[in-house]
Amino acid sequence: MDSKVISLVVNGQHFEKEVETRHSLGDFLRNDLGLTGTHYGCEHGVCGACTVLVDGCSVRSCLMLAVQSDKTAVTTIEGLANEDGSLSELQLAFRECHSLQCGFCTPGMLTTLTELLRENMNPTEAEVRERINGNLCRCTGYQPIIDAALLAASRLLDKHRAAVTAPRS
Amino acid sequence: MDRLPINHLERPAYIGKRVHRSEDRALLMGQGQFVDDLKLPQVLFSALLRSPHGHARINTIDVTNARALKGVHAVYLYSDLPESARRRLPMSIPNPLIRHVMTQELLASSEVCYVGEPVAFVVAESRYVAEDACLLIDVDYDILGAAGDPLAALEKDASLAHTSAKDNLIAQLPLSYGDMDQAFAKATHCVEEKFWQNRGSAHPMEGRGYAAEYHAVTGQLTIWSSGQTPHLEKKTIVDMLAWDPERLRIIHNDVGGGFGPKAIFYPEQALVAIAAWQLQRPVKWIEDRREHFVSSSQERDQYWEMRLALDAQGKILGLKLVMTHDNGAYLQWGVILPYIGVTTTPGPYVVPAMDVTLRMVCTNKGPTSPVRGAGRPQAVFAMERMMDRAARMLGIDRAEMRRRNFVQPEQMPYAVGFIYRDGKPMIYDSGDYPKCQKMALEQINYAGFAARKAAARKEGRYIGIGMANFVEGTGLGPFEGATVRIQQNGRVGILTAVSSQGQGHKTTFAQICADQLGIPMEMIDVIVADTNAMSMGIGTFACRITVTAGNSVYLAAKAVRTKIERLAAFLLECKTEEVEVKDGITYVRGSPERCKTFSELARVAQGIPGFSFPEGVTNGLEDTQYFSPTQAAYCNGTAAVEIELDRDTGQMRFLKYVMVHDAGRIINPLIVDGQIQGGAAHGIGNATLEWMRYDDQGQPITTNFGEYLLPGAGDVPRLDMLHLESLSPLNPLGVKGVGEGGTIPAAAAIIAAIDDAIDDPNVFLKEAPMPPPRLFEIMRDAGIYERERQTRMAVVKAGLRT
Numbered sequence: 018m019d020s021k022v023i024s025l026v027v028n029g030q031h032f033e034k035e036v037e038t039r040h041s042l043g044d045f046l047r048n049d050l051g052l053t054g055t056h057y058g059c060e061h062g063v064c065g066a067c068t069v070l071v072d073g074c075s076v077r078s079c080l081m082l083a084v085q086s087d088k089t090a091v092t093t094i095e096g097l098a099n100e101d102g103s104l105s106e107l108q109l110a111f112r113e114c115h116s117l118q119c120g121f122c123t124p125g126m127l128t129t130l131t132e133l134l135r136e137n138m139n140p141t142e143a144e145v146r147e148r149i150n151g152n153l154c155r156c157t158g159y160q161p162i163i164d165a166a167l168l169a170a171s172r173l174l175d176k177h178r179a180a181v182t183a184p185r186s
Numbered sequence: 187m188d189r190l191p192i193n194h195l196e197r198p199a200y201i202g203k204r205v206h207r208s209e210d211r212a213l214l215m216g217q218g219q220f221v222d223d224l225k226l227p228q229v230l231f232s233a234l235l236r237s238p239h240g241h242a243r244i245n246t247i248d249v250t251n252a253r254a255l256k257g258v259h260a261v262y263l264y265s266d267l268p269e270s271a272r273r274r275l276p277m278s279i280p281n282p283l284i285r286h287v288m289t290q291e292l293l294a295s296s297e298v299c300y301v302g303e304p305v306a307f308v309v310a311e312s313r314y315v316a317e318d319a320c321l322l323i324d325v326d327y328d329i330l331g332a333a334g335d336p337l338a339a340l341e342k343d344a345s346l347a348h349t350s351a352k353d354n355l356i357a358q359l360p361l362s363y364g365d366m367d368q369a370f371a372k373a374t375h376c377v378e379e380k381f382w383q384n385r386g387s388a389h390p391m392e393g394r395g396y397a398a399e400y401h402a403v404t405g406q407l408t409i410w411s412s413g414q415t416p417h418l419e420k421k422t423i424v425d426m427l428a429w430d431p432e433r434l435r436i437i438h439n440d441v442g443g444g445f446g447p448k449a450i451f452y453p454e455q456a457l458v459a460i461a462a463w464q465l466q467r468p469v470k471w472i473e474d475r476r477e478h479f480v481s482s483s484q485e486r487d488q489y490w491e492m493r494l495a496l497d498a499q500g501k502i503l504g505l506k507l508v509m510t511h512d513n514g515a516y517l518q519w520g521v522i523l524p525y526i527g528v529t530t531t532p533g534p535y536v537v538p539a540m541d542v543t544l545r546m547v548c549t550n551k552g553p554t555s556p557v558r559g560a561g562r563p564q565a566v567f568a569m570e571r572m573m574d575r576a577a578r579m580l581g582i583d584r585a586e587m588r589r590r591n592f593v594q595p596e597q598m599p600y601a602v603g604f605i606y607r608d609g610k611p612m613i614y615d616s617g618d619y620p621k622c623q624k625m626a627l628e629q630i631n632y633a634g635f636a637a638r639k640a641a642a643r644k645e646g647r648y649i650g651i652g653m654a655n656f657v658e659g660t661g662l663g664p665f666e667g668a669t670v671r672i673q674q675n676g677r678v679g680i681l682t683a684v685s686s687q688g689q690g691h692k693t694t695f696a697q698i699c700a701d702q703l704g705i706p707m708e709m710i711d712v713i714v715a716d717t718n719a720m721s722m723g724i725g726t727f728a729c730r731i732t733v734t735a736g737n738s739v740y741l742a743a744k745a746v747r748t749k750i751e752r753l754a755a756f757l758l759e760c761k762t763e764e765v766e767v768k769d770g771i772t773y774v775r776g777s778p779e780r781c782k783t784f785s786e787l788a789r790v791a792q793g794i795p796g797f798s799f800p801e802g803v804t805n806g807l808e809d810t811q812y813f814s815p816t817q818a819a820y821c822n823g824t825a826a827v828e829i830e831l832d833r834d835t836g837q838m839r840f841l842k843y844v845m846v847h848d849a850g851r852i853i854n855p856l857i858v859d860g861q862i863q864g865g866a867a868h869g870i871g872n873a874t875l876e877w878m879r880y881d882d883q884g885q886p887i888t889t890n891f892g893e894y895l896l897p898g899a900g901d902v903p904r905l906d907m908l909h910l911e912s913l914s915p916l917n918p919l920g921v922k923g924v925g926e927g928g929t930i931p932a933a934a935a936i937i938a939a940i941d942d943a944i945d946d947p948n949v950f951l952k953e954a955p956m957p958p959p960r961l962f963e964i965m966r967d968a969g970i971y972e973r974e975r976q977t978r979m980a981v982v983k984a985g986l987r988t
Contacts, residue, residue: 039314048312053223054216056442058391059475063891066391094216108214112206115860119688120213121220121391121442150900153891155391155443156688157860158867158928159899 028096043078065152118156237298240884302480334882363603364539369504392442393473415725438715444687527561550884650943654934659818660923661733676785683723729923836958869932
């Protein structure tokens with residue numbers, strides 16, 4: 018089988034690895050790097066459970082080949098918590114709103130919504146709903162996920178406002 | 187049953203509170219331990235070659251090239267299996283009325299009976315190589331005639347689904363009570379309808395998966411499974427591998443949703459175990475989505491023929507039902523799925539006489555077994571549509587039609603007349619059905635709907651309202667066990683063998699236990715889904731875990747509480763009644779300095795080597811309980827739905843979705859709300875999108891998420907939820923099940939609302955699902971578009987004349 022050496026940054030850590038050219042990015046993350054937080058739910062690009070951020074953009078890691086991620090920076094669910102290991106605002110909101118039941122689709126929901134909240138600090142419910150319309154969840158009925166995104170957004174916005182309006186010392 | 191106090195506090199600290207789940211943190215960090223996430227050293231991967239034909243005879247199989255492929259460790263055919271595994275899977279729930287007991291082989295020996303049936307099993311270094319090897323296997327088939335459509339399969343000279351069977355009728359069950367002849371003789375009105383319904387598969391986001399490891403030193407075989415029934419899996423493995431039960435352990439770590447099909451035992455689990463044992467390497471098999479479509483259980487097609495006898499006021503006198511269930515090629519859970527369906531039909535209504543003929547048909551399609559709702563959504567759809575039909579025929583308001591027929595709260599306990607699926611007479615234990623509907627209709631402002639509809643029509647918009655009531659037998663026996671124990675470090679352990687697929691059992695159990703022991707939940711560690719944790723168990727299905735295991739946790743914790751108090755009283759030299767327990771410390775009331783911690787008590791109860799216990803002390807602060815409910819606890823609910831229909835496209839959107847549910851005592855409202863919202867989403871899929879289709883040769887034609895649509899965030903509205911808490915008198919906690927209630931009335935209420943929005947005397951919707959293209963066809967065939975065209979033409983012509 019053809020293979021190729023790729024060099025990439027995953028969750029802030031640099032890797033250089035040989036990988037078979039036919040292997041998907043998701044399989045590479047899971048099997049070669051041991052980052053099993055990214056899940057495969059359909060392996061044909063519909064369910065979104067395998068969504069990761071490649072250079073900040075959401076990507077279906079079941080449809081992207083590992084070799085295509087050469088010289089990129091990848092973020093997976095393992096890289097979403099704060100640097101001190103505490104849960105991010107979005108992760109905390111997921112817990113508060115009961116936005117996960119089995120937790121299998123959660124990695125894709127979190128990465129997709131992380132991208133949204135970076136793009137749009139104050140999304141409407143309709144915008145959140147539309148953004149996760151490409152991520153399937155069979156447990157929650159989606160509403161708690163939408164509520165969590167809105168809750169996290171409002172808290173992040175408050176923090177941002179507090180930061181920009183704080184008197185300079 | 188005498189009602190016990192639910193805890194030792196004035197008010198519960200945890201029961202009834204929106205407690206955040208202890209399960210969440212790991213899952214949010216990407217640290218879940220789903221089967222495919224387990225890092226087993228030296229693990230091998232596997233793949234299956236499956237039948238591409240609905241029905242065929244296997245002539246020869248050539249695996250030479252597959253075995254020769256680099257990286258392949260083994261290729262198994264039927265003849266390669268150990269002798270104990272060369273037989274059909276056991277029937278989990280037998281029934282004497284089954285005429286032709288046909289369960290699967292692990293790998294087909296000579297005849298394949300559905301597309302997806304396992305034929306060969308490949309074990310290799312990677313999943314990629316295993317799939318490569320499958321492509322190198324050459325199977326020579328003789329294609330046989332297939333039984334496709336279940337009604338056609340019952341006809342004379344139909345192709346047989348199995349060459350060994352005489353016909354395709356698996357079972358015909360007659361069920362009846364009351365005087366049906368008199369019911370129809372006395373009837374003023376008679377309503378007849380035929381319904382067709384299709385429910386697809388469950389589609390948990392994680393498919394099935396199994397990993398097995400054989401420990402040569404101990405002879406222990408450990409299997410990790412993405413399942414629902416650890417002990418049933420264990421029992422089947424013991425039989426199929428002729429394995430020592432004391433050296434077999436089944437563990438379900440995180441399971442990515444279940445919804446029914448994972449309760450069934452599948453060949454892949456035994457195959458993985460056999461390979462791990464024979465190759466002495468861990469072996470893993472992970473189902474992909476296409477495999478889930480073709481090889482995991484589904485519910486599929488049912489035909490419901492109903493005949494309802496009514497008096498002049500619209501009161502039900504009797505109901506005749508012929509139900510035909512497309513079973514697929516194999517049986518495992520016997521007649522359970524369609525049986526639950528037909529016995530759910532009377533629901534919350536007084537039906538004095540009922541006569542059922544249930545026909546289960548063998549077809550060359552994937553096997554069926556319960557999916558969330560377990561046949562009840564179809565029953566509720568058929569019955570509620572009949573109520574709507576009768577209301578329309580008699581000119582009675584739909585809500586009033588139902589009100590006239592409700593079982594009244596003062597009739598509880600109410601005997602329906604059937605024997606239920608639990609083997610006990612179907613006796614509703616508690617509930618207030620009229621109140622439930624009333625709450626739902628008030629919440630959706632049913633009284634104001636006619637005005638809303640008229641106003642919408644003026645704007646050229648078509649809106650509709652629908653409602654559906656149901657009663658669901660939950661909390662089925664026989665038992666589920668739990669151990670509660672205080673460890674020497676003062677922490678509290680809860681051990682159960684029940685499996686969780688996202689229901690938050692660990693949190694619920696900890697809430698129940700914490701209240702009994704007067705401790706914070708953080709002091710509790712919960713083990714679930716490990717056959718080594720509890721020697722017996724059944725599994726997670728039928729909304730049964732909080733009723734069975736929840737009450738076991740309650741009773742065990744209560745017993746441990748008593749042990750704690752007795753031991754503390756002995757050591758503190760006071761009366762048992764004087765012992766106070768708080769936050770893991772026992773003390774003498776009024777003298778908090780005279781105290782013993784849980785840790786100190788546990789160490790005393792563990793004993794000192796060789797010394798006898800003084801009188802009054804017994805071994806261990808530990809208790810095990812297996813709560814066995816005497817019968818099902820019946821929950822109920824009402825869905826009321828308002829929708830707007832785009833008549834040109836058949837597309838609809840929700841304006842309001844109300845759900846009132848009564849599951850007895852609520853332990854955690856956060857979790858209960860989550861179950862209802864999620865359950866309704868499943869029902870919305872069943873009502874409007876999900877349609878598992880096969881052609882007449884048994885070829886599945888919806889095998890990916892492009893062809894078979896699951897509801898997305900844009901399809902599911904925010905539910906407006908209300909709860910009643912009619913405590914069940916049948917268990918100490920007063921709980922009932924909640925996992926399926928959201929799903930059960932959904933299709934009935936939604937499709938009734940669509941029907942109401944169409945509002946055409948020529949249209950009565952009699953099928954589910956109702957996706958937009960099908961709805962368009964129905965409206966077209968009813969002449970709606972043609973009449974609209976003529977109306978517009980008339981306007982145009984009138985305009986031309988002036």
